Amino acid sequence: MTEPSRAVPPPFAAAVPALKLRYLQGYPAELLAPVQGLLADKKLHALLLRRYPERHTVRSDKALVDYVGELKAQFMKSAPPLAKVAFDSRLQIVHQALGTHTTVSRVQGSQLKAKRELRVASLFKDAPARFLRMIVVHELAHLREREHGKAFYALCQHMEADYHQLEFDTRLWLTALDLEGPAAP
Numbered sequence: 001m002t003e004p005s006r007a008v009p010p011p012f013a014a015a016v017p018a019l020k021l022r023y024l025q026g027y028p029a030e031l032l033a034p035v036q037g038l039l040a041d042k043k044l045h046a047l048l049l050r051r052y053p054e055r056h057t058v059r060s061d062k063a064l065v066d067y068v069g070e071l072k073a074q075f076m077k078s079a080p081p082l083a084k085v086a087f088d089s090r091l092q093i094v095h096q097a098l099g100t101h102t103t104v105s106r107v108q109g110s111q112l113k114a115k116r117e118l119r120v121a122s123l124f125k126d127a128p129a130r131f132l133r134m135i136v137v138h139e140l141a142h143l144r145e146r147e148h149g150k151a152f153y154a155l156c157q158h159m160e161a162d163y164h165q166l167e168f169d170t171r172l173w174l175t176a177l178d179l180e181g182p183a184a185p
C-alpha cells in the first residue's frame with residue numbers, strides 16, 4: 001500500500017471552511033461548488049468585475065441621497081419618507097453587509113416619532129454599479145415589507161427584474177472581497 005501523494009491539494013472544504021462562506025449560507029451546494037473552485041484559485045473577484053464592468057459615481061452621502069431618492073420616486077413614491085440616507089463604514093458583519101433599515105424612535109415633546117433610516121455599507125462605494133442598485137432596491141423594499149418573505153422579494157423584482165441574480169452575485173462579491181482581497185489588476 002502506498003500513501004496518497006502529499007502533492008494532492010486538500011479538498012476545498014479543508015482549505016476554505018464553510019464558516020468563511022458566511023455570505024452564502026442557505027444557497028445549495030451545487031451552486032456553490034464552482035464558486036469554491038474559483039475562490040481556491042483566487043479568480044472569483046476578477047471574474048465578477050469582468051461580468052459587471054459598469055462602475056458608479058455614488059461616493060458621498062449627498063450622491064447616495066440623490067440616487068436613493070430617484071429610485072424611491074420611481075417605484076416607491078407612496079412609501080414613508082426617509083429621515084436619513086447615508087453610507088456607514090461600521091456595517092461590516094454578515095447580516096448588516098446588505099445594508100440596514102432601521103426605525104429610530106425619538107421622543108419629540110410628548111410624542112414618540114418613528115424615523116426611517118437607510119444605510120448602505122461604505123464598501124459599496126467601490127462596488128459594481130448593479131450591486132449598489134441591488135442593495136438600495138433591497139432596502140427600499142423594506143420600507144413596505146419588514147420580513148424577507150414572498151411579498152418582499154416580489155417588490156424587489158418589481159424594482160429590479162434581475163434581483164435574485166444580483167443578490168447572489170453581490171454575495172459572491174462580498175465573499176471574494178473577504179477571502180481574496182482586492183482583485184489583481
Ligand SMILES: [Zn+2]
Pocket residue numbers: 098138142148
Ligand atoms: Zn433585508
